[in-house]
Amino acid sequence: MAGGRGIVFEEISKQFLVRGSPLAVLDKVSLDCPPGSFTALIGPSGCGKSTLLKIALGLETVDAGSVRIGGEPPDAVRQRGEIGIAFQDPALLPWRSVSANVALPLDVLGGSRPEQRARIPHLVSLVGLSGFETALPGELSGGMRQRVAIARSLVTAPDVLLMDEPFGALDLILRRQMNVELQRIWMEQSPTTILVTHGIDEAVYLADRVVVLGGRPGVVKGIVDIPFDRPRPTTIFRDPAFHRLTDEVGALLGGDEG
Numbered sequence: 001m002a003g004g005r006g007i008v009f010e011e012i013s014k015q016f017l018v019r020g021s022p023l024a025v026l027d028k029v030s031l032d033c034p035p036g037s038f039t040a041l042i043g044p045s046g047c048g049k050s051t052l053l054k055i056a057l058g059l060e061t062v063d064a065g066s067v068r069i070g071g072e073p074p075d076a077v078r079q080r081g082e083i084g085i086a087f088q089d090p091a092l093l094p095w096r097s098v099s100a101n102v103a104l105p106l107d108v109l110g111g112s113r114p115e116q117r118a119r120i121p122h123l124v125s126l127v128g129l130s131g132f133e134t135a136l137p138g139e140l141s142g143g144m145r146q147r148v149a150i151a152r153s154l155v156t157a158p159d160v161l162l163m164d165e166p167f168g169a170l171d172l173i174l175r176r177q178m179n180v181e182l183q184r185i186w187m188e189q190s191p192t193t194i195l196v197t198h199g200i201d202e203a204v205y206l207a208d209r210v211v212v213l214g215g216r217p218g219v220v221k222g223i224v225d226i227p228f229d230r231p232r233p234t235t236i237f238r239d240p241a242f243h244r245l246t247d248e249v250g251a252l253l254g255g256d257e258g
């Protein structure tokens, strides 16, 4: 199951053509995400974080370099439903119940195995939504909708989980609750995870290491290893060792992020 495949970015360079002029977005970005690891990607707006994630999904081409997931091109892995995806906009279908939204990737892929469908009640409970299986998205709060999106991203039991600011639209209290829940869910499934975030606390709390991207075009400015055992208690947010690490990430960001 999960945790079996790593993600390797090798010297990725990417530019876009913006109104006829080239815009260099990533410059020789290399990153090795070992199987079952949790990487947080942080950096100022526009440094190419989302672009790197789209490249890992096979949704964006590269000008130079390569990305491999367990040695394969990402397209093939994505098309088999082996990458879980959660973005800032939960993008639920309003006419489908919670359970039916969680099941969506299985319906899209077709030919899903019965044991995958059998996991849906467990996933709904894992994200704390037991009792809401038949509720429609319009009847849920923003945090609950985001939890449905997280459950949906896990329904294929993916080896790889790619998340782009999944809690960006939530207030700080809810966001912290979601961080705790994500840690619990991640510990159960341990997919190789990349989380794009603007939150230094969130990055240090959740990840094995925080990769700081910066510059235009974006390059890896530095990597901060996070040595804490899991599960990490929420009291860690007040721990001096935690603050030393957030300061280290902040210094690499050069005061660009908060």
Ligand SMILES: Nc1ncnc2c1ncn2[C@@H]1O[C@H](COP(=O)(O)OP(=O)(O)OP(=O)(O)O)[C@@H](O)[C@H]1O
Binding pocket: 016, 017, 018, 023, 025, 043, 044, 045, 046, 047, 048, 049, 050, 051, 052
């Ligand atoms: N399809 C596209 N066509 C042209 N330019 C693009 C395209 N996608 C992204 N860009 C540009 O590439 C740069 C990097 O964008 P990207 O979304 O990867 O940044 P980001 O680090 O994720 O930013 P943010 O933190 O604000 O989400 C930006 O200048 C953006 O305008």
